[in-house]
Amino acid sequence: xxxxxxxxxxxxxxxxxxxxxxxxxxxxxxxxxxxxxxxxxxxxxxxxxxxxxxxxxxxxxxxxxxxxxxxxxxxxxxxxxxxxxxxxxxxxxxxxxxxxxxxxxxxxxx
Amino acid sequence: xxxxxxxxxxxxxxxxxxxxxxxxxxxxxxxxxxxxxxxxxxxxxxxxxxxxxxxxxxxxxxxxxxxxxxxxxxxxxxxxxxxxxxxxxxxxxxxxxxxxxxxxxxxxxxxxxx
Numbered sequence: 513x514x515x516x517x518x519x520x521x522x523x524x525x526x527x528x529x530x531x532x533x534x535x536x537x538x539x540x541x542x543x544x545x546x547x548x549x550x551x552x553x554x555x556x557x558x559x560x561x562x563x564x565x566x567x568x569x570x571x572x573x574x575x576x577x578x579x580x581x582x583x584x585x586x587x588x589x590x591x592x593x594x595x596x597x598x599x600x601x602x603x604x605x606x607x608x609x610x611x612x613x614x615x616x617x618x619x620x621x622x
Numbered sequence: 623x624x625x626x627x628x629x630x631x632x633x634x635x636x637x638x639x640x641x642x643x644x645x646x647x648x649x650x651x652x653x654x655x656x657x658x659x660x661x662x663x664x665x666x667x668x669x670x671x672x673x674x675x676x677x678x679x680x681x682x683x684x685x686x687x688x689x690x691x692x693x694x695x696x697x698x699x700x701x702x703x704x705x706x707x708x709x710x711x712x713x714x715x716x717x718x719x720x721x722x723x724x725x726x727x728x729x730x731x732x733x734x735x736x
Contacts, residue, residue: 544722555727612665
């Protein structure tokens with residue numbers, strides 16, 4: 513079945529700098545890749561998603577890139593702000609199930 | 623903005639007891655899901671539900687689990703005889719179309735089995 517690996521587990525960046533989180537997946541049939549942000553005590557919130565027919569998608573300070581050949585996708589956050597501090601999860605849709613990465617705790621240092 | 627609501631926010635239950643977790647999905651959504659997140663671990667898919675029947679389920683979703691949409695608004699997860707290892711956050715989600723569409727999550731129910 514599908515397996516999603518996510519790195520790093522913790523990422524600490526200076527406010528205003530960029531953050532990059534990377535994920536790899538194993539099932540070449542996966543075709544939908546969402547990213548979720550989870551704040552303490554809250555459910556996951558969808559922040560951006562990408563489909564397998566697209567290589568890159570951007571929404572203001574957030575962008576996602578997908579390399580189908582290498583089976584990896586990445587989340588890029590530019591000009592980080594304190595409110596970006598949270599746990600971020602990548603996921604891949606395989607056999608109509610969302611398979612999740614282990615999460616990245618993003619810490620924004622003032 | 624419409625949201626998924628879950629009740630209760632925290633449920634404490636004795637091992638072996640039955641528990642029902644409740645969810646109200648977004649009103650015009652057609653697909654409903656339950657996920658589990660054990661403390662500090664990744665989110666795990668349990669089950670998806672469409673047109674009043676289970677469409678997909680994971681290996682975790684064994685005979686102790688069941689789902690139901692008892693009326694036009696609620697979506698429930700029942701665990702028949704809880705075990706210690708059922709302690710986790712349980713998230714409900716819904717989407718307008720299938721699993722390859724944006725899924726919107728509730729804030730979860732923390733289930734503690736004593």
